[in-house]
Amino acid sequence: MNKFAKWGLTLPATIAVTLLLVVPVLITIATTFGESKGIFSTYTAFFNSGFRTGILYRTLRIALITTAISLVIGFLTAYVIAQMPGRLKSIAIIAAVFPLLTGVVVRSFAWLIILGKNGILNSSLISLGIISEPLSMLYTEGSVIVAMVYLFVPLMILTLTGVLEGIPRDVVEASASLGAKPIATFFQVILPLAVPGLIVGAVLVFTGSFTSYATPQLLGGEQMMMMGTLLYQRAMVTFDWVGASTIAAIMVVITIAVVSIMSRIARRLNPMAV
């Protein structure tokens, strides 16, 4: 392949990404520095508002908790799936991925039905005599986290199954032959070798849940606003475009920061990771 072909083939995608993503993002961010009250006035306004920083911290907290729970559930499930014989493995992977076939809104809505005042969970608990009054589970951080974990675990399972399957059997056997008990093999060999997958999975889930909109809108409501819903409100309800752009810029910066912290952790645990 000659030089022209090599660069030429990537040209359409490069142009599309530049015009449709890079330029608009730069324009959006540029508008936040153009206020008459000073370059950083929109940011000081954001961080001086307890309401808005509260939403930022809540979003970070929900995203991190969702990521942590998804990592644990996803890793354990993927570990079991990776050990399965061929046929069973395909069935298990299809079962894990099945929820992805429906949309985010539908899957979030399902939790409204499960967690609602007269929902399946409350009526079951009342029938069992465990509680007498329905619990209010909706519009809490918990309901948002539960729905997001459900949303993102399939992605985590897919990512981690691939990585765990890629760990050669003889490396695990070598560890055993050198006297490592199964638990030691897990922590000293399997886990470090799975780190690249854990990081990819964690980045996917973190960015997905940090920027999510539909799930907090449906299950968090007004009380449990997250950055995504706040941004929507600023842009589409109050038409404060500069305020919305400020929120977007903060989200971009935090996402990049978290991703780079994660890959730094990965490098420490496993020098071969990205």
Added chain:
Amino acid sequence: MTVSLTIENLSAHYGQTQVLKDLSISVKAGELVSLLGSSGCGKTTTLRIVAGFLAPTAGHVRLGDRDLTTLPAHARDIGLVFQNYALFPHLTVQENVAFGLKQRGISSADRARRATAMLERVGLAQLADRLPGALSGGQKQRVALARALVIEPPLLMFDEPLSNLDAKLRVDMRVEIRQLQKANGTTSLYVTHDQEEAFSISDRVAIMNAGRIMQLDTPEVLYQKPANAFVARFVGFENLIPMKTIARDGAIVTAEAAGGAKLHLSQDLFGPIKDDFVLATRPDGLVVRGQGEGIPATLGTRTYLGRAYQYKCETAAGEITANGALSEMFEPGAKAVLVPLPEQCCILDPENRDTTSRPD
């Protein structure tokens, strides 16, 4: 600490297929025994059972006076060298070698000292801080060897350790493995499909076929006195000629091949000769001559081997490969006589489909 390895009446199945059939081997303390055979003969299965990665359906594995059969792999204390090296890609060379010591709860200072000493022995001390990804195949296998040796295991096992290396390195490495094994006096089990490798490195070699041991002997005995047709073919006795004894005169037996060719064979040389037997020779043990006592043949394709000419020969006993002197070249189609050299022949029982392993 040198102990013997005893494998008793081992059987193994993959699903319905029996891959090991009542296999018994004993490796003496300090000895290196190779399991040699083509793929699917059960040699790797045997090693995996001894290592504890597979459970046998019957039989026992003993190391010294310890019965390993039901112990988990991590409790067996066996040094294992893998075909694909199986180094830990996320650990440095030094950490790889120290891994087994760490599992044994040895202090980090001691670990470092012993790992460094072992790396020096395999000539890799200067690469201690590299990751395995930055090493060549030969270096990786040295690290794997150091990692297996540093735990001072009572038993070392090798699973085709050299098959991923190029030819010259293979020869150097096998010498090195043998030297280290002898110096430590570690009882060893070595799996390979390469005959030259097995013969050059081993005290004794077990030739395996279809889940059984066909013969377990020193390389010299296997090479010169195979016990059965399978081993004979394996070590290069290409010509197996069925014979019938027609007369006995003291130590001399007169035997006849198909087509009526008669040979005189001395029982002083071959031991007792039965009425029905097979005369086995390599092409070198059967000389193509213009005349003499031998098997009449029509010569076919001739190839030049450097030290001799080799002929494909048609005889009443079937196709035979024989060599002829450079000084006496025959053209294809010529009639000649194939004269066996007694000291390069051996006498086998007629081929028996159900060949059982010879008692050790």
